[in-house]
Amino acid sequence: MGDRLVIVGDCGGTNTRLSLWSIPADAPEPKRKEKAPGTLQFDNKYQNEQHKNFLDIMKLFLEESKTSETPVAACLACAGPILDNTVSFTNIKNGWFISGSALEKQLNINKVLLVNDFTAMGYGLLTLADDECLILNDVPPKEGGVVATIGAGTGLGECFLTKDPKAKGYKCWATEGGHTDWAPHTDLEVEILAYARKKFRAKARVSVERIISGPGIALIYEFLALKKFPEKVTPAVHEKFMNGGAQKGGIVAMNTKECELCAQAMEIFFNAYASEAGNAMLKWLPTGGMYLTGGINVKNLEYYTKNTDFIDTMLDKGRMNAVLSTCPIMVAKTEDVGERGAHLVAYQLVSGN
Structure with a gap:
């Protein structure tokens, strides 16, 4: 099995930060104070108020990344309580609703996992x-x-x-x-x-x-x-x-x-x-x-x-x-603690750890 592409997201009330990572199949589990394994392929930051919905941001990100390969998994750290892999953003004007299962179908990604943004932040602490x-x-x-x-x-x-x-x-x-x-x-x-x-x-x-x-x-x-x-x-x-x-x-x-x-x-x-x-x-x-x-x-x-x-x-x-x-x-x-945590969870999704 070769490298696998995963999307890591830090989806706040004001900005969404997305990154695309290539994770080797034989990557070892990281130790405390180590980042999750992988090579960054592309990343970008988007202001939420400039986009109609979250799906538009995801589509734009994948288009800008110029990847020819479909990611196998995504972990999105979202600003709100997660219920059945869905979230309603509490800090965006007019509100946004995101469904992990819907994104799987819309973007043809095997697994899209939503986690609370501070769940990701917590796991990110372990990498500092x-x-x-x-x-x-x-x-x-x-x-x-x-x-x-x-x-x-x-x-x-x-x-x-x-x-x-x-x-x-x-x-x-x-x-x-x-x-x-x-x-x-x-x-x-x-x-x-x-x-x-x-x-x-x-x-x-x-x-x-x-x-x-x-x-x-x-x-x-x-x-x-x-x-x-x-x-x-x-x-x-x-x-x-x-x-x-x-x-x-x-x-x-x-x-x-x-x-x-x-x-x-x-x-x-x-x-x-x-x-x-x-x-x-x-x-x-x-x-x-x-x-x-x-x-x-x-x-x-x-x-x-x-x-x-x-x-x-x-x-x-x-x-x-x-x-x-x-x-x-x-x-x-560093500002990327939440992204690091989501990266760690994404690594665990594809590695089975």
């Missing part, structure tokens, strides 16, 4: 080398300990991994922790909560994902600029923001030096992010490692390195502070 992580505390990981991650992007993902007693490695457990309730800490955050309630017509609760995400950054800035401190608006930046569409959060993050309100919005965002990361640690006690993942982290590493505010807030859990201090905390410095 030491130099791909920013270590926030000097605590060694415990062998066989729970591993967990939280990552803000278009939404907020959370998952954890446990050592599988019947196998060599870890099993990843997806959660919908990003949809738990957000609890403000300051008087200003209480005002943001009231603003978000009105905006989303919520009776009481607002999920953490509404605040700790790219759209959450946009919401925080919107509150500061339109309601709280309109006199502090930087006109040129504000105009970019108002015309930013799905990229509004990124515009805020990129303009912190030019715009006081952008800087304040990012500080509020990272404070909330740290607090929720600590909440996740309380639930899973990840002595094998707590990882902060996602593109927002990679583009804003200075919020972790300029002082200890982030980790101080993360560990500020009263009587549980000492318990959380036994868990290693790291920031992934």
Whole structure:
């Protein structure tokens, strides 16, 4: 048996990243901190809002790859809960519905497996080398300990991994922790909560994902600029923001030096992010490692390195502070963790491991 082509996808609420890999038939199973085997043949990134549906993106990708061979399998990490190998995207305007079995027929692929994007992110953690992580505390990981991650992007993902007693490695457990309730800490955050309630017509609760995400950054800035401190608006930046569409959060993050309100919005965002990361640690006690993942982290590493505010807030859990201090905390410095996890699952699909 020769090499086999597989498609690996990281399908978020804003962008879809697809890659085509050739996997040798005799490829060995990767060890911890190693990527799954295979040779990259082609990859590309697509903005979801520029396409009618996901099938159009897949067809365009295969056309652009110029492959003459039909892939035998695909693993697509998708932003939403997976039910019977289908997903309804929760973070795309007007919604998208993807069916793995339908894609198999439409594209003539033997197996299309959909996994939650943070299931893929969890498996991707297993491929991270030491130099791909920013270590926030000097605590060694415990062998066989729970591993967990939280990552803000278009939404907020959370998952954890446990050592599988019947196998060599870890099993990843997806959660919908990003949809738990957000609890403000300051008087200003209480005002943001009231603003978000009105905006989303919520009776009481607002999920953490509404605040700790790219759209959450946009919401925080919107509150500061339109309601709280309109006199502090930087006109040129504000105009970019108002015309930013799905990229509004990124515009805020990129303009912190030019715009006081952008800087304040990012500080509020990272404070909330740290607090929720600590909440996740309380639930899973990840002595094998707590990882902060996602593109927002990679583009804003200075919020972790300029002082200890982030980790101080993360560990500020009263009587549980000492318990959380036994868990290693790291920031992934690469954006492709989810894709790596999906690649690992795709390798397992065709290798039978």
